[in-house]
Amino acid sequence: MVIVYVLIGLAVLAAFGALHWYVWRRLVRDTTRGPGLGRRxxxxxxxxxxxxxFAAVATERAGAPFWLQQVLGWPGFLWMALSIYLLLALAAAELVRPLVRRLTDRGTTAAAVREVVPVPAGAGTSAAARPEPAEPAHPVASPHAAAPADSDAPPTSAGPSRRLFVSRVVGGAAAAAAVGTVGYGAxxxxxxxxxxxxxxxxxxLPRSAHGFRIAVVSDIHLGPLLGRDFCQRVVDTINAxxxxxIAVVGDLVxxxxKDLGPAAAPLARLSARHGSYFVTGNHEYYSGAEQWVREVRELGLHPLENARTELAGFDLAGVNDVQGESEGQGPDFAKALDDRDPARACVLLAHQPVQIHEAVRHGVDLQLSGHTHGGQLWPGNYLAELANPTVAGLERYGDTQLYxxxxxxxxxxPVRVGAPSDITVVELASRQA
Structure with a gap:
């Protein structure tokens, strides 16, 4: 089994290296004249x-000193996003490259024709009267004939070769598109x-609970890159x-x-008439779930660990994330839901959308989830669709709705492309209203 993992790791590294070699070839080798400063x-x-x-990922997974995670995190994780969009942009550029080449070839050919073909001195001069041009003793080579159109020959004093020009135009456009995409996403x-x-x-839902508003926030991901200031912006947006x-639906940290307690401190200022509730996500179990449950309780949130509370008009329940099964703290729908009154509406907080199937079996009316990030980085949404029944938004599964x-x-x-971040205010509506 170890050998299989080693072989898979080597294959991934080889593919990763090949992709970066392609980026280097198109953006560096093909756009520079030789081993000069630009290429280096x-x-x-x-x-x-x-x-x-790799250093950013390794330090975060290994629990390295927090300051080191912060120092390596920004350049390391930004490169992760940039490399994705460089590859996508360069792949798209391969389709454009022949067109750019054809246009430059046409321009060069037209210029050569204008240079070689002489303009007659007078339209009325007869062919017999025109003197034959004398052949030069030594043929003069045209600068445009010095190399074929696709030549990599060194540039003349007039400028770089056509191939170099095309590579710079196409590579520059691809790099600008990737940098712009990542910059805007950050x-x-x-x-x-x-x-x-x-x-x-x-x-x-009874008429008395019509219009009840739940602010749903998930996947805040406080960490080396998103800290206290970001948490404060989230809190201010929710309170507004x-x-x-308020429902905090997992992956808070x-x-x-020890490292992120100060970053999470603004959560103590969350304000809602019926309080704030919290369920674990998979990342809490990577970060010390028991300690974080105690921490959020001290900040004034109410953890729902496979538990339920009765509110005026409906039941609010919460289950642990499936990752908790690795620590014997997985979701327990029976504990949270079995003894409730089925005539009452039930809203369930569950981090992962895949928990919807258990929710349907237990007669839940609405499940509120996160986890997917909407794909976060396009085209990651297509991969997210393979692993989740719903990637973003509201859908119905039998008598149960999932948001x-x-x-x-x-x-x-710290980048999103095609999946902007959100806090959702879910307003419950009674059909009796």
Whole structure:
């Protein structure tokens, strides 16, 4: 079994190296004239990027000193996102490259024709009267005939070769597109989540609970990159919606209470008429779930560990994340739901959308989840669809509805593309109203 893991690891490293070699070839080798300063600087960047990326991942997984995780995290995880979009942009550029080449060839051919073909001195001069041009004693080579159109010959004084020109235009456009995409995606994360509003009708909800508003926030992912200031922006955004209840649906942190306790402190200022509730996500079990449950309780949140509370108009239940099974603390739907009154509406907090099937079997009316990040980095949403019944938004499964938030923060690269972060205000609607 160990040999299999080693072989898989080597195959992944080989593929990773091949992809970075392709990036280096298109952006560095093909766009520089020789082993000069530009090529050396480009090569250093393409080598340093993946080294920093692996170092950032390794220090976070190994629980290295928090300051070291912060120092390596920004360049390492940003390179992770940048390398994805460099590859996508360069792959798309391969389709454009022949067109750019054809256009440059046409321009060069037209210029050569204008240079070689003489303009007649007078339209009225007869062919017999025109003197035959004398042949030069030594043929003069045209600068355009010095090398074939696709030549890699050194550039003349007039400028770089056509191949070099095309590589610079196409490679520059691809690099600009990738950098712009990652930059805008990072800005979207750092400025904080936007607010979405969704109305969910529940058949069992009494008229008295019509319009009850739950602020759903998931996947804040406080860690080396997103800290106290980010947490404060999330808290301020939630409080501005003036919800009746706040549901923190897992993956609050990526790190220990010791390192991230100060970053999570603004959660104590969450404000809702019926309080704030919390369930674990898979990342809590990577970070010390028991310690974090105690911490959020001290901050004023109410952990629902396979438990239920009765509110005016409906039951609110919560189950642990499936990752807790590795520690004997997995989800227990029977403990949370079996002894409740089935005539009452039930809202369940469960981090992962895959828990919807158990929710349906236990007669839950609405499950609120996160976990997917909406894919976070396009086209990651297509991969997320393979592992989750719903990636984002509201869907129905039998008599149970499932709402999946895209989350407030980001994991790994502090970047989102095609999946903007959100805090969702879910307004419950009674069909009796």
């Amino acid at each position: 600087a480009g090569t250093a960047a393409v080598v340093a990027g993946p080294v920093l990326m 800005y979207g994360v750092l400025r904080g989540p936007s607010v979405k509003r969704v109305t969910v009708p529940l058949a069992k 919606t003036q919800p009746d209840l 990526d790190g220990s209470v 999946v938030s895209r989350g407030a923060g980001a994991w790994g690269p």
